[in-house]
Amino acid sequence: MASIAFERVSKRFGPAVVAAGLSLEIADGEFFVFLGPSGCGKSTLLHMLAGIETPDEGTLRIGGADVVGVPPQRRDIAMVFQSYALYPHLDVFENLAFPLRNRGLGGSALRAEVTRMAATLGLDGLLVKKPGELSGGQRQRVALGRALIRRPVAFLMDEPLSNLDAALRLEIREEIKRVHQSHRITTVYVTHDQEEAMALADRIAVLREGRIVQCDAPEAIHARPADTFVARFVGTPPMNLVPAALFARDAALLARLEGRDRGSVTVGVRPHDLEARTQGNGLEARVVLLEPAGSITWVVAEVGGVRLKARLAADARLTPGGAARLAFRAEAAHLFDATSRRRIER
Amino acid sequence: MKRLGAWVGLAAVCAWSLAPFAWQLLTSVKPAAELEALPPLLPSAITLAHYEAIFAGHPFARLLANSFAVSALATLLALGFGSLAAFALAKLRPPGRAVTLAAVVALSMLPPVATVSPLFLLAGAAGLRDTLAGLVLVYSGFALPLAVWLMAQFFRGVPDELYIAARLDGCSAAGAFAKVMLPLAAPGLTATGLLVFVFCWNEFLYALTLTSSVAARTVPVGIALFPGIHEVPWGEIAAGSVVATAPLVLLAIAFQRRVLAGLTAGAVKG
């Protein structure tokens, strides 16, 4: 069990900036998620922790000790990959046993460890099979087992769920959460899927072009996104953002929606917080289309040239092409500066 | 109709590829008297006299042994050094790897005649002239670019994650190479080994200049130096040709898929 620290780490790959003066601390036992769009170099952060890549500048600490220069095989870290990375030429037993054999363990002690790990993960009947004969879910379990078996001080996970279909994804996600809760191993998890991040993380760092835009607990990121990028990236469906101008009247601060790009602020309202009604208070809008989604129906409507997504009110009757009223509570609105895109606190 | 055309075309391609060798095979079993006869036709009887002659009158068996020893040893050396280097280039990705690989490949385009005179002098100075060891060193050196290039392609086909996983599971770079990368690149080793072996077996210029006696002479040189003084022993030359070629043809046909994989590796995207 160990804490992990990045101290002013910088790294580039040719023209791409993977990290620019990145500094952060991950507590011992924490489940920490790096969230960012595909291809922004999140995997490289993990590779640096693993010792496969070295930072151009800065220090990495695992358990307080500077690890830059320590070869991978001595870092006591385990990694789980998107593509499972099981040794195709070895059967399940040998895959699980591989790290232990490298430590010099053998014979009955080895067998005991492997069978115990296999039992924990429900792999008992599969020990003699090769990875090629297993299903995706089984392979990911073997990968987990191989990582767990040597009780590493930290876990690195590189989008392990991306290759699984939707149902399996949820199943393995639960498995990962369960494993973390029982073993409490420090985990650094990388993904572009914000739903995954929200479900698993103790804390999330939203990354963009090598910089941390926001680092906070999932609820905080959802409730108080630091800028428009985070606001749109986290939360499904994405937050509605509309340019607006602020003005004062009657000792209250009001924002008038300007539409298009004019205005000094951007107002953000999540579709969940925006209600579409047939009549009453609210913005005049024209319905474009309706999206039934189980218990909620989404309404895509146009206001002053801007498309917004809203939740259909329980008693509303709306048709495409018809009129609607969009209403929201003032507290549910987010304000962002139009130029810097950063959050404005009220 | 189109199918018939394709079949005819394929038959023609096969005939075209096999005819000259088939003709040589026929010649090798034709009785000596019929060789000079016109028109050149099928033999009336099969004779093995020419084959006996090359093993009795000429030290062909020795030449075969030399060729085999030199080719096999050079292949092992080239594979060993070559796959280590290819692994380092493909997986460890040192800076300057593109230039290094390009330089290595460029070396394979050397005309042998360019280095034959210095190698002749150097081999003499090192006492390696007319020795199998000398040939093995030279051949493995010249096969290295081919070996490195091909193995690099095959290593690139093994996912990086497997290497990373092996390192994190406790292997050093060399350990990961031996326990994970090499077993997974085994088909590549076979393909590369075959191509290198064929390359070494066929080599002529260095064998010609660096050997002077049967002690180290290889089969291609033996085939080239065949003619008698007064008359050319076509039958024996034919027999020698067949014997010299048979191992390679059998290897090529038996390991067809590997050979094709090797020949096209890297040349086509993927």
Next chain:
Amino acid sequence: MRLRAARLEPWVLMSPALLLLAAVTALPMLYVLWLSLQQRALFRPARFAGLDHYLRLAADERFWNALGNTLYFAAVSVAVELALGLGFALLLERAGRVRALVYGAVLVPWAIPSVVSARIWEWMYHPEIGLLSYLAGRPVNWLGDPALALHAAIAMDVWKSTPFVALLLLAGLQGIPRELARAAAVDGAGAWTVFRRITLPLLAPVILVAAVFRTIDALRVFDAIYVLTGGGPANTTETLSIYAYRVLFQELDFGYGSALAVVVLAITGIAALAYARLLRARIE
């Protein structure tokens, strides 16, 4: 400190290969350059000769003849091999069930040592009792007629090398997605148009690779022609490599011979450089 060790690791693994390459290739290359500037002939005192050999070379008619032969050989054989190879590849693509048989047959010329190939063709080219004279209906002095000899050598090279080109092109063809041809057919394109507008452009990179491989091999050709004709008749089949070899090992003039060898090296070097540049784009 540990960091530096990790950075050195790849070079340590590469060192055996690089050292062997240096010893057998790079070092001799430097040596031959040095030799080309020396006077090192039998029965003549060894001394520094500067650019004498290169000047002699420029005025040497036999050199220009050899250069011409080499370039002609390369141009014609590569052109024919590409055209024929493409045809073969298109046929091979249709092989279907007999694939293994056909591929095996096509590999035979490749597997035959070039020296053996030369002997096979020498036998077929025999003016009186050779198979080709018989098929031609009368004795033809294939290898003895100055007008024919180089072409006879080209034919031999074409036979031996076309399979390799065909297999390369076949791999390229197999890499072209079938949907493209089908989409074109749906759009009303005939077979020839599909070939010209879709297949050929997509195959262009592989054709280029095959062309470069074959050109470099043709420029440095030695084995087969040396055994087939020895460079004659009247030096009509004497390529640069053969000329250099003869000066080196028959006239025993290591100085001038090395200069000739350096020229061969330069010519193939230029072609290799072009290929290396192509290669760099593909590695990254």
